[in-house]
Amino acid sequence: MKQLIQRAILVGVNQNHQADFDYSMEELGNLAEACAVEVAGMVTQNLQKVTSSHYIGTGKIQEVIAALEAHEANIVIFNDELSPSQIRNLEADLQCKVIDRTILILDIFAQRAKTKEAQLQVEVAQLQYMLPRLIGLRESLGRQGGGVGTKNKGVGETKLELDRRRIEEKINILNKELEALVAHRQTQRKQRKKNAVPVVSLVGYTNAGKSTIMNALVEKFNPTAAKQVFEKDMLFATLETSIRSIPLPDNKSFLLTDTVGFVSKLPHHLVNAFRSTLEEVAEADLLIHVVDNSNPNHEQHIDITNNTLKDIGVQGITTIYAYNKSDRIELAIPSVQGDCIYLAAKPRIGIDELVGVIRKHIFTDYVECEMMIPYDKGNLVSYFNEHANIRDTSYENDGTKLVLECRATDYERYQEYIIR
Incomplete structure (x- = not known):
């Protein structure tokens, strides 16, 4: 992430008096801080349901603009996932970068992913999030001095189709790579199951x-x-x-x-x-x-x-x-x-x-028993020393006597040596 100081206003809608609303806003602040974004202020609204065009009511837009100016903030973070049209409308009105809770979490995951598999998984999630939002994101990225260019609309739309196809191809390629890694992990899981x-x-x-x-x-x-x-x-x-x-x-x-x-x-x-x-x-x-x-x-x-x-x-x-x-x-x-x-x-x-x-x-499938193992089966004594809990070992005329606690599967397998 760029070392540009990002100061954010958090915005949330409390739909139908959610009991955990305050906590989800507090958590949004923690998520922003995890992305090195400074939280400068917060605007909330109680609504029956979010406004389809702007997520918040149009009156609240003015409140957010005032908060942006008062705190010299340059980004607004919304507490729910925004639709492509909501991002577009909000950026046009607020004249600044708008992101939602989803992209924030995706960002944290992208920063934290260390293994190849985690990195692929995050990338797939990011691309799937971007796909329906290409237009809004394009305008956001192309924002120059606050104005959104609308020239060459036709060319833009063609470019958009190309971008969409490229993203879909990329998702397919990444998913194939992931499948190979998943198959490898399933093999390891089967092996672990076999080893009980x-x-x-x-x-x-x-x-x-x-x-x-x-x-x-x-x-x-x-x-x-x-x-x-x-x-x-x-x-x-x-x-x-x-x-x-x-x-x-x-x-x-x-x-x-x-x-x-x-x-x-x-x-x-x-x-x-x-x-x-x-x-x-x-x-x-x-x-x-x-x-x-x-x-x-x-x-x-x-x-x-x-x-x-x-x-x-x-x-x-x-x-x-x-x-x-x-x-x-x-x-x-x-x-x-x-x-x-x-x-x-x-x-x-x-x-x-x-x-x-x-x-x-x-460890509910362990059985306590006594075994007499002939001296020519010394490898079995070694096996039990490694895979069972030996309580007592004594050497008798007929072989090695073990008092032990072993797995039920071993108890079944070595029935012939059990004396008690």
């Missing part, structure tokens, strides 16, 4: 602390610095799906995946583009819904996350709630109440308790 390693997925609102929880678990059970995932106190720090193996001391292990955080009014272009990444969640055996317990709006965050998961078809997966950042409020932690755990990942309070709750849900 349980998958636990972290989900939640953006900036709830998913990556911090992941790093806390990695640090405790798999402490190699290279395994740490990026964490920062900002919106959408994580766009890539990170997968880490968490080996527990009793030879049980699970895979932990960290996904992109959600936000209210997450653009449908983005949900579609990131669908393949979000599908990782659908394959999980257990979800850990991470909640920022110190945020006064955390109940709304829970609803938004659950609704987004429903939108992408993630339903019926056992979920435990990790109320993170509980050290910031008056609460005795760690505390476990059924499938809810109150913890603080940053200072590493409650990590053992979290693992205890995870264990309860994902």
Whole structure:
């Protein structure tokens, strides 16, 4: 983004007295700041429904113009996705750059995307957003000294058709590249299923602390610095799906995946583009819904996350709630109440308790038994030492006697050696 100082006026319409309207405006300000845009002022309006031509009522346009002048602002950011004609009309009247919540979120995603897949997904979403808005964007880009040129209209329209075709071709090319990456990930997922390693997925609102929880678990059970995932106190720090193996001391292990955080009014272009990444969640055996317990709006965050998961078809997966950042409020932690755990990942309070709750849900198919393994089957003893929880080993006349806890599949497979 250019180092030009961007000062914005935020504009929102509260339709039919939405309960979360104030919060969505506050969040719009946070999104703007995440894009290095300074928020200079705010204009809101209560309406039954948005005005089809300008989103806000024509009287409010004058108020926005006055706010632009008073705060020397140069951009207006709207709290909802604007139609192409609304962008065109607003820019003509306000004589400045107009953007909406969707393009703001797309912009943040574009800045944060690090992997090839995330970059392709963001680009597809941006192009799909641009396609119906070419005329409005063209006028916005061509704005010289505030005036919009209308000469050579015919030529412009031909150019527009060309642009549209180019964008559609580009979307097709990018989607083909994405398909190849998705196929690769599906192969990896099949392999993981074959290995019967349980998958636990972290989900939640953006900036709830998913990556911090992941790093806390990695640090405790798999402490190699290279395994740490990026964490920062900002919106959408994580766009890539990170997968880490968490080996527990009793030879049980699970895979932990960290996904992109959600936000209210997450653009449908983005949900579609990131669908393949979000599908990782659908394959999980257990979800850990991470909640920022110190945020006064955390109940709304829970609803938004659950609704987004429903939108992408993630339903019926056992979920435990990790109320993170509980050290910031008056609460005795760690505390476990059924499938809810109150913890603080940053200072590493409650990590053992979290693992205890995870264990309860994902290692239900383990069987305790005793086996007598003949001495000529020493490779089996090695296998169980690696893949089971050995309670006791003794050497008898007939072979090695193991008292162990193993997976039900291994119990079935090695029936002939079971003595109890």
